[in-house]
Amino acid sequence: xxxxxxxxxxxxxxxxxxxxxxxxxxxxxxxxxxxxxxxxxxxxxxxxxxxxxxxxxxxxxxxxxxxxxxxxxxxxxxxxxxxxxxxxxxxxxxxxxxxxxxxxxxxxxxxxxxxxxxxxxxxxxxxxxxxxxxxxxxxxxxxxxxxxxxxxxxxxxxxxxxxxxxxxxxxxxxxxxxxxxxxxxxxxxxxxxxxxxxxxxxxxxxxxxxxxxxxxxxxxxxxxxxxxxxxxxxxxxxxxxxxxxxxxxxxxxxxxxxxxxxxxxxxxxxxxxxxxxxxxxxxxxxxxxxxxxxxxxxxxxxxxxxxxxxxxxxxxxxxxxxxxxxxxxxxxxxxxxxxxxxxxxxxxxxxxxxxxxxxxxxxxxxxxxxxxxxxxxxxxxxxxxxxxxxxxxxxxxxxxxxxxxxxxxxxxxxxxxxxxxxxxxxxxxxxxxxxxxxxxxxxxxxxxxxxxxxxxxxxxxxxxxxxxxxxxxxxx
Amino acid sequence: xxxxxxxxxxxxxxxxxxxxxxxxxxxxxxxxxxxxxxxxxxxxxxxxxxxxxxxxxxxxxxxxxxxxxxxxxxxxxxxxxxxxxxxxxxxxxxxxxxxxxxxxxxxxxxxxxxxxxxxxxxxxxxxxxxxxxxxxxxxxxxxxxxxxxxxxxxxxxxxxxxxxxxxxxxxxxxxxxxxxxxxxxxxxxxxxxxxxxxxxxxxxxxxxxxxxxxxxxxxxxxxxxxxxxxxxxxxxxxxxxxxxxxxxxxxxxxxxxxxxxxxxxxxxxxxxxxxxxxxxxxxxxxxxxxxxxxxxxxxxxxxxxxxxxxxxxxxxxxxxxxxxxxxxxxxxxxxxxxxxxxxxxxxxxxxxxxxxxxxxxxxxxxxxxxxxxxxxxxxxxxxxxxxxxxxxxxxxxxxxxxxxxxxxxxxxxxxxxxxxxxxxxxxxxxxxxxxxxxxxxxxxxxxxxxxxxxxxxx
Numbered sequence: 001x002x003x004x005x006x007x008x009x010x011x012x013x014x015x016x017x018x019x020x021x022x023x024x025x026x027x028x029x030x031x032x033x034x035x036x037x038x039x040x041x042x043x044x045x046x047x048x049x050x051x052x053x054x055x056x057x058x059x060x061x062x063x064x065x066x067x068x069x070x071x072x073x074x075x076x077x078x079x080x081x082x083x084x085x086x087x088x089x090x091x092x093x094x095x096x097x098x099x100x101x102x103x104x105x106x107x108x109x110x111x112x113x114x115x116x117x118x119x120x121x122x123x124x125x126x127x128x129x130x131x132x133x134x135x136x137x138x139x140x141x142x143x144x145x146x147x148x149x150x151x152x153x154x155x156x157x158x159x160x161x162x163x164x165x166x167x168x169x170x171x172x173x174x175x176x177x178x179x180x181x182x183x184x185x186x187x188x189x190x191x192x193x194x195x196x197x198x199x200x201x202x203x204x205x206x207x208x209x210x211x212x213x214x215x216x217x218x219x220x221x222x223x224x225x226x227x228x229x230x231x232x233x234x235x236x237x238x239x240x241x242x243x244x245x246x247x248x249x250x251x252x253x254x255x256x257x258x259x260x261x262x263x264x265x266x267x268x269x270x271x272x273x274x275x276x277x278x279x280x281x282x283x284x285x286x287x288x289x290x291x292x293x294x295x296x297x298x299x300x301x302x303x304x305x306x307x308x309x310x311x312x313x314x315x316x317x318x319x320x321x322x323x324x325x326x327x328x329x330x331x332x333x334x335x336x337x338x339x340x341x342x343x344x345x346x347x348x349x350x351x352x353x354x355x356x357x358x359x360x361x362x363x364x365x366x367x368x369x370x371x372x373x374x375x376x377x378x379x380x381x382x383x384x385x386x387x388x389x390x391x392x393x394x395x396x397x398x399x400x401x402x403x404x405x406x407x408x409x410x411x412x413x414x415x416x417x418x419x420x421x422x423x424x425x426x427x428x429x430x431x432x433x434x435x436x437x438x439x440x441x442x443x444x445x446x447x448x449x450x451x452x453x454x455x456x457x458x459x460x461x462x463x464x465x466x467x468x469x470x471x472x473x474x475x476x
Numbered sequence: 477x478x479x480x481x482x483x484x485x486x487x488x489x490x491x492x493x494x495x496x497x498x499x500x501x502x503x504x505x506x507x508x509x510x511x512x513x514x515x516x517x518x519x520x521x522x523x524x525x526x527x528x529x530x531x532x533x534x535x536x537x538x539x540x541x542x543x544x545x546x547x548x549x550x551x552x553x554x555x556x557x558x559x560x561x562x563x564x565x566x567x568x569x570x571x572x573x574x575x576x577x578x579x580x581x582x583x584x585x586x587x588x589x590x591x592x593x594x595x596x597x598x599x600x601x602x603x604x605x606x607x608x609x610x611x612x613x614x615x616x617x618x619x620x621x622x623x624x625x626x627x628x629x630x631x632x633x634x635x636x637x638x639x640x641x642x643x644x645x646x647x648x649x650x651x652x653x654x655x656x657x658x659x660x661x662x663x664x665x666x667x668x669x670x671x672x673x674x675x676x677x678x679x680x681x682x683x684x685x686x687x688x689x690x691x692x693x694x695x696x697x698x699x700x701x702x703x704x705x706x707x708x709x710x711x712x713x714x715x716x717x718x719x720x721x722x723x724x725x726x727x728x729x730x731x732x733x734x735x736x737x738x739x740x741x742x743x744x745x746x747x748x749x750x751x752x753x754x755x756x757x758x759x760x761x762x763x764x765x766x767x768x769x770x771x772x773x774x775x776x777x778x779x780x781x782x783x784x785x786x787x788x789x790x791x792x793x794x795x796x797x798x799x800x801x802x803x804x805x806x807x808x809x810x811x812x813x814x815x816x817x818x819x820x821x822x823x824x825x826x827x828x829x830x831x832x833x834x835x836x837x838x839x840x841x842x843x844x845x846x847x848x849x850x851x852x853x854x855x856x857x858x859x860x861x862x863x864x865x866x867x868x869x870x871x872x873x874x875x876x877x878x879x880x881x882x883x884x885x886x887x888x889x890x891x892x893x894x895x896x897x898x899x900x901x902x903x904x905x906x907x908x909x910x911x912x913x914x915x916x917x918x919x920x921x922x923x924x925x926x927x928x929x930x931x932x933x934x
Binding site: 054055056058059072094191196275390423472 | 531536537538539540543544560568576582586678724727756820859862866873874892893896
């Protein structure tokens with residue numbers, strides 16, 4: 001809290017009383033809720049391509065967003081200046097949403113609260129000298145190129161930074177968070193007999209850059225990128241049509257994010273626009289499936305000590321033994337649905353409105369050995385790695401695209417197949433899960449989720465899964 | 477570093493807002509000189525506006541936007557660093573410049589990294605009619621915007637009894653100004669407005685629920701499609717999707733509806749982007765002068781289109797934009813290049829730093845209905861999902877929804893299917909482009925007929 005106040009309020013001479021007054025000026029009769037979100041973010045990026053670290057960038061962004069809620073109505077304004085006058089202007093603008101009475105504003109008393117931090121307050125940018133960042137990128141370039149003569153091009157990117165946020169709300173919420181975030185990515189292009197393929201791997205979390213130097217992580221990203229690209233050199237056309245699909249552990253958990261996660265966000269369910277609306281208590285998955293959204297994992301990319309409304313994050317059970325248990329909620333939707341906020345109120349920045357978003361979404365392990373799962377399939381596809389995905393929450397249709405996949409024949413992995421999009425129906429895909437592996441794994445920390453134009457970092461995870469019937473979009 | 481005393485964009489005196497941005501840029505250049513940078517370029521932008529959304533006939537959110545930013549790129553010889561800030565105070569500008577200079581100090585030099593030479597800057601700054609401020613006060617605009625959105629949503633809700641729910645309608649209005657300068661003497665101002673109205677509704681119940689939307693986006697408020705038209709179109713598109721089914725896996729001709737066809741050209745632009753070409757990270761690397769489309773196809777950019785969503789006189793490096801072909805009678809005649817990628821390829825910049833501007837594909841002067849007749853039987857695709865497009869290999873595999881066509885007539889809606897192929901084969905297999913050109917975005921295309929693709933279904 002001290003750090004946040006020192007960063008966000010002190011330079012402009014703002015005191016807690018000023019914020020209380022701002023909130024009080026909004027909370028006229030008829031208003032239900034108001035909050036101020038102060039943020040200071042500084043991020044850097046370094047990129048190597050064509051054997052050189054040719055560019056780097058640094059950005060600083062700070063400001064305050066003010067929100068006023070009356071019933072289902074929200075007024076929102078923000079400023080990239082944190083000052084008395086900016087607060088006043090934004091508050092006036094935000095409260096215009098409702099024709100509130102001019103008299104009888106209530107006094108606001110902020111109660112400062114601290115929660116045990118899930119990550120350190122390290123400053124990633126200064127956790128490593130710039131020359132050492134450049135040297136790391138160069139080392140990975142050499143390492144990747146040295147792995148195989150077919151490696152033609154290597155791109156490496158390093159990004160990191162820190163956000164300091166302070167949240168004050170009319171319900172007395174007053175808390176701060178310091179959020180570091182780092183990410184390292186290696187992409188390669190390999191070429192053989194005129195055929196070119198690519199592979200990429202990365203990782204990160206709410207950590208200092210030293211993370212990449214531990215356990216040879218950075219080198220492993222390079223090795224994994226090269227391995228994937230070389231596998232794809234051998235890939236044959238993927239099949240087309242509905243078939244048995246085995247999904248690998250870890251990042252393939254993007255299945256849960258798309259097929260289940262978005263459809264369980266509170267806003268869509270309050271409005272009745274989700275294919276999961278009104279289905280709490282229904283069986284939506286095989287009995288072996290338990291899926292959670294857990295913002296409380298230490299140092300993970302999708303984790304938050306508090307969400308962007310000051311609610312501490314939770315480990316929320318979404319599906320328990322196949323039965324739909326909970327939605328993910330922010331304060332607005334929880335209040336309107338008469339439910340509890342689950343610590344899922346997130347926003348891209350002070351210039352964006354919060355809404356229900358995922359944190360780390362994953363499925364708990366089952367009992368099957370992954371080898372046993374593959375051995376059980378006579379004819380199907382094993383998808384080990386994925387790119388991005390997308391969902392239509394109303395029809396429930398979702399897609400995700402494999403970047404490394406194999407044909408399974410008679411219980412054995414056969415040749416690699418080209419990346420293909422898989423499409424399914426969210427409300428019934430998990431009912432087709434026939435085996436859940438015992439190898440639950442979280443992704444390596446590169447996920448980014450987009451909703452209504454806002455991007456936030458997220459995590460996913462799952463054990464190896466067998467799904468009896470998913471449509472594979474190959475060329476035949 | 478040269479000191480350009482006068483903006484080069486026109487002989488007119490600067491407006492107050494332009495002068496404010498110009499003064500900021502002068503301070504930036506002072507700091508870059510102090511930091512011993514050998515050259516620098518900058519972009520200062522200010523955008524303000526608001527977005528008003530309604531749901532079930534009531535205001536739902538009102539968002540006021542006010543964004544500004546300064547982006548700089550500094551050079552120390554042939555080494556560069558970039559930085560940006562939203563704070564225009566002297567202290568913030570100084571630390572931003574220092575951060576960029578410090579990054580330039582540790583990066584590796586590259587002779588291809590340079591500012592645009594003055595001879596590539598535009599010689600004239602024609603008025604592209606991009607700036608059409610509305611005449612309302614803030615309060616009047618708010619009232620007007622909410623009214624428009626309410627009319628739009630009501631039109632959708634009343635259009636069809638099968639409409640069961642709504643995500644609402646939203647109106648937006650934005651106005652912005654920017655200044656681009658470099659230390660070679662280039663100064664360019666640009667300003668523009670943008671208005672939008674959109675509506676999204678839901679039809680059907682529980683297991684058979686479909687959602688779709690419609691929108692318009694224009695530079696000039698008066699030219700925005702009517703709210704009733706947008707609402708009715710949203711309702712029509714949504715209801716048409718009800719009772720969609722899966723079809724069996726097959727190979728068939730496909731029409732990409734004009735609402736999504738620009739995406740197919742977007743993939744072409746990604747594959748022709750200079751940085752993908754010189755890294756050989758594109759299936760089109762080395763294909764210059766090859767025939768990659770049927771010979772009746774031309775793909776051209778028109779950067780000076782009046783009121784165009786992508787119109788601009790200069791690119792992100794201050795290089796004059798020009799009308800030019802990328803595909804001329806089926807032949808690849810230009811990559812999409814900025815200064816750096818052009819230098820790496822031993823070519824000239826095409827004035828495409830920051831991308832293409834108002835790209836369009838030629839059409840066959842036939843209606844979409846006639847294009848559907850020409851297809852005879854196949855799939856009319858109205859939605860594509862996911863990111864399954866690989867620019868390195870040209871492999872294409874995406875989720876899709878649309879309508880099955882027999883005997884030139886739409887039969888029934890389909891969904892939960894995949895569409896796959898190879899971009900190079902798809903481009904050569906274009907059998908017609910309808911004249912229902914979608915002008916809403918930066919890429920303009922009519923519906924496109926492709927002779928054969930693989931459809932993955934049950």
